[in-house]
Amino acid sequence: MQLDLSADQVLIRDAVRDLCAREFGPQASSWDREAVVPRQAVARLAEQGFLGMAIPEDWGGVGYDSRTLLIVLEEIARVSAALAIMIAVHNSVGALPVFRFGTDEQRRRFLPRLVSRELAAFSLSEPGAGSDAGAIEATATRTEQHYVLRGSKNWVTNGEQAGVYLIFARTDKAVGSGGLTAFILERGTPGLVVGKAEDKMGLRGSDTVALSLEEVKVPLDQRLGAEGEGxxxxxxxxxxxxxxxxxxxxxxxxxxxxxxxxxxxxxxxxxxxxxxxxxxxxxxxxxxxxxxxxxxxxxxxxxxxxxxxxxxxxxxxxxxxxxxxxxxxxxxxxxxxxxxxxxxxxxxxxxxxxxxxxxxxxxxxxxxxxxxxxxxxxxxxxx
Ligand SMILES: Cc1cc2nc3c(=O)[nH]c(=O)nc-3n(C[C@H](O)[C@H](O)[C@H](O)COP(=O)(O)OP(=O)(O)OC[C@H]3O[C@@H](n4cnc5c(N)ncnc54)[C@H](O)[C@@H]3O)c2cc1C
The missing domain is CATH 1.20.140.10 (Butyryl-CoA Dehydrogenase, subunit A, domain 3)
Structure with a gap:
């Protein structure tokens, strides 16, 4: 295992450190007080490619290895942990699964937006299912053209700002964790209702919301991976x-x-x-x-x-x-x-x-x- 940073990693670290110190450092405590990280901050990081860190260049990302991605997250967290979690969730559990488990059609449809401007959210937890994710109760019922999603999710980081949501719901009531399936939902899908942001102790600038799934019709081609693979x-x-x-x-x-x-x-x-x-x-x-x-x-x-x-x-x-x-x-x-x-x-x-x-x-x-x-x-x- 190489402990020294490569020349490229040093350049990236210094560039992100400088950007964060200059542009975000002076504002980080007011983001905390006002409980919001402005969209311009995410847009600035997007300009540098930081929304596509885990996505290969062929698909529009910057294709960083894990260590480089982590160096960037560490530097952002030095000035604002709230902004860092937004970017971390987006890259690691939002955009990456679309690349890793998505079809080429899903990649073509969602990745260009995710690497350039829109945040992604990852919605696994529910009011009654946190550590025990296998206890998820939200359901996805298959019809001819759609899955119909019903249930409640909570603790969704980026939930207020996201353009794309990964949502986990139960397609098979009988099988515990093996009955879960992942779906890609777009902001504005009828029935996908975004609740109000939690009033948190820390990370106050990052939004954390509940989602209500009220008979949400999701086209079959927005299922991520196979049924039961969620x-x-x-x-x-x-x-x-x-x-x-x-x-x-x-x-x-x-x-x-x-x-x-x-x-x-x-x-x-x-x-x-x-x-x-x-x-x-x-x-x-x-x-x-x-x-x-x-x-x-x-x-x-x-x-x-x-x-x-x-x-x-x-x-x-x-x-x-x-x-x-x-x-x-x-x-x-x-x-x-x-x-x-x-x-x-x-x-x-x-x-x-x-x-x-x-x-x-x-x-x-x-x-x-x-x-x-x-x-x-x-x-x-x-x-
Ligand atoms: C700010 C914030 C952002 C979040 N963002 C997201 C997000 O983007 N997407 C998402 O899906 N979720 C998100 N979460 C949810 C988070 O992952 C859960 O809160 C966490 O997994 C714990 O679940 P819980 O809150 O239901 O606690 P519980 O599971 O009810 O746990 C309560 C306590 O019991 C302990 N416990 C439970 N089971 C065991 C066991 N088997 N052995 C020993 N101890 C146990 C726990 O360790 C804990 O101390 C977020 C939470 C917060 C606070």
Whole structure:
């Protein structure tokens, strides 16, 4: 596994870092306050090709390997975790499944929009089915020309802005997770009703909505993959999505760490900078240790993916470790800032709120531990 970035990766990282710092950094806290990331921000990223990172050039994307995609997500998350999750969901679990599992006709129809301007959403969760995705109750009943979708979905990231939705519904009531099927729906399809955005603790600029499926007629040619393949499609996409969440966690904790180091060197107490206190130094050392360990796990999972090897377990390890590291690091960043860490004037307050959800979505920490344990008991230990 190569640890150095290639010359191209360095160029891309520096370009996205510069763009984010110049154009998004000054606005990120107002996006949080106003609970909206403006469409222009997504449009700016689209201009750079960042809506087509996982799509090959032949299909209009920029065809990045996983590590390059993760570097971009990390850089965006450094300034705005809300914008990063919008782009992560779009690339990893929105556009990519259309390419990976779609017919050529579906690719021709949907990919040009997705790589150039429209966000995609991924709608698996329901009010009664989160960790237990096999318990999905939304149904898709086949008629001669259509499937008719009925049910309720929730927690749909990008749901308010998306042009294209991947929706998972049950085509076979009798079979648990094997009875799920994926569909591609367009915004504005009659019966696809977008609910109001959740009032969240963090990631406030990214919209998260409920969807109501009220007798939605979906043409047969908008089924993604075969009937009964939905669960498999969702799980394989979540492997990629989980490394994306880990990269997002890396960006947020990296920003929190840098601000903590800067603050600790400036803030004086008892006649000297607080960075001279060993208790503060230990916090900073521990923050950096967890950040670097996270990066290694993330890059390892990406390397396995890019070299065509199984990576489910490593993706779960990267997601679990990095998300827990991010909640710890951002917690300590608030502590290092003292009272100033608790007010909105300092960004660490936002990072702390933003990091918390990373242990929850795309599979909770408990579910990641289950995935890792099941794999090590089935496939053996790797040490
Ligand atoms: C901001 C945000 C954005 C989201 N975006 C999306 C999206 O775009 N698309 C989408 O489909 N979903 C999305 N989700 C949903 C998210 O993936 C779920 O919230 C998550 O999978 C957990 O499901 P749940 O909320 O139903 O919790 P539950 O599954 O009810 O879990 C509750 C608690 O029980 C624990 N638990 C459950 N089962 C087990 C078990 N077997 N062993 C041990 N512990 C267990 C969990 O770990 C958790 O601590 C989003 C959620 C949030 C908060």
């Amino acid at each position: 669960f498999k499609i969702a799980m394989s996409m979540l492997d990629a999505g989980r490394i994306g969440v880990a990269a997002q966690a890396l960006g947020v904790m990296g920003a929190a760490f840098e601000e903590s180091v800067r603050y600790a060197q400036q803030r004086r107490a008892f006649g000297q900078p607080i960075a001279r206190q060993q208790a503060v130094q230990f916090k900073l050392a521990e923050m950096e240790r967890r950040i670097q360990a996270s990066r290694l796990l993330i890059w390892r999972a990406a390397w396995l993916k890019d070299t065509g090897q199984p990576y489910t377990r490593e993706a779960s390890m990267a997601k679990l470790y990095a998300s827990e590291a991010a909640t710890w690091v951002t917690h300590q960043a608030v502590q290092v800032h003292g009272g100033y860490g608790y007010v909105k004037e300092f960004a660490v307050e936002r990072y702390y709120r933003d990091a918390r959800v990373m242990e929850i979505y795309e599979g909770t920490s408990e579910i990641q531990r289950l995935v890792i344990a099941r794999s090590l008991l089935k496939d053996g230990v790797k040490v």
